[in-house]
Amino acid sequence: MSIEAVRVFHTVAEVRAWREGLRAQGSGVGLVPTMGALHAGHLQLVTTAGAKDNAVVVSIFVNPAQFAPHEDLATYPRTLTQDIAKLSAHAQEHNLTLAVFAPSVSEMYPRGITTDRSKQRGTFVEVLGQSEVLEGGTRPHFFRGVATVVSKLFHIVCPDFAVFGQKDIQQCCVLRAMVTDLHFPLTLVVAPTVRDPQDGLALSSRNVYLSDEQRQRAPAFYRGLCxxxxxFAAGVVDREQLIAAVRQQAEKEGLDIEYISLSSPDDLSELQQIGSAGAILSGAWRMGSTRLIDNVLLGFTF
Structure with missing residues (x-):
């Protein structure tokens, strides 16, 4: 099966020209932003975006602004040829009109970019408040990078809607605020987390870093979330009881827990009890040098 079954663009001008052609035909366009190393979870987002005969743009770009100098930018998996082949097969199987936008760093950051935030110059987007808590507590640069690159993609592709995965729930909350605050004329769609059908571990590009032994223990966090x-379904709304249930399962397998949070879906503030608006129960843990995250939604849908 040929990888030419999808259009592949590397410049902003190419994507915009293609998008204008679709606009003239009256076609809707969905955007799925990714950093590549695609797995079944990404492909499910593509399926969601391609519903109702919408054309789909999948961006593949390892965004330097999301990484700190000590993080894994240099070793982050880059598998563009394999990713395009997967998307081509998926597009043919599901009869999708699909394009890949795989820009260079210089195309996305024409004034240059460094992972050292103190030396960065140019235009960046920040969503204050929701970006500094939870994941932002240990990675204060991360959501600034996400909001910046996604806002660029929104302007480049001009999608009718963009699809993100629930696994990155804080990212979804931050981007929902950005869409509202900056009046982007699109709908943000959050698709359910795709999990291993055998043990429930959330699919992630970083799972490939796990040893066989770590892979066996990693699902304990999700068992705790369940x-x-x-x-909660039985009526428990107290923070300590819910977090203790997660911790108990995770500690049985010796997971190195970084945090467990019960937070408001509105502003990500920590809750002592779950009220009528529901809550996000989430956390992060480490398996050796690999950091994983997961969550469940309690009493609401995104």
Whole structure:
């Protein structure tokens, strides 16, 4: 099967010209932003974006602004040829009109970019408040990088809607605020987390870093989230009880827990009890040098 089954663009001008042609035909366009190393979770986002005969743009760009100098930018997996082949097969199987936007760093950051935030120059987008908590507590640069590159993609592609995965729930909350605050004329769609059908581990590009032994233990966090979800369904709304349920399962397998949070879906503030607006139960843990995240939604849908 040929990888030419999808259009591949490397410049802003190419994408905009293609998008204008679709606009003239009255076609809707969905955007799926990715950093590549695609797996079944990404392909499910593409399927969601391609519903109702919409054309789909999948961006593949390892965004330097999301990384700190000590993080894994240099070693982050870059598998563009394999990614395009997967997308081509998926597009043919599901009869999708699909394009890949795989720009260079200089195309996305024409004034240059460094991972050293103190030396960065140019235009960046920040969503204050929601970006500094949870994941932002240990990665204060991360959501500034996400908001910046996604806002660029929104301007380049001009999608009718953009699809993101629930696994990155804080990212979804930050981007929802950005879409509202900056009046982007699009709909943000959050698709359910895609999990391993055998043990429930959330699919992630970083799972490939896990050893066989680590891979066996990693799903314990999700088992804890499920236990807490069952407690909530039975009427438990207290923070300590719900977090304790997660911690108990995770600690059975010796997971190195970084944090467990029960937060408001509106502003990500920490909750002592779950009210009528519901809550996000989330956390991060490490398996050796690999950092993983997961969450469940309690009492609301995004």
């Amino acid at each position: 236990c807490a979800s069952d407690l």
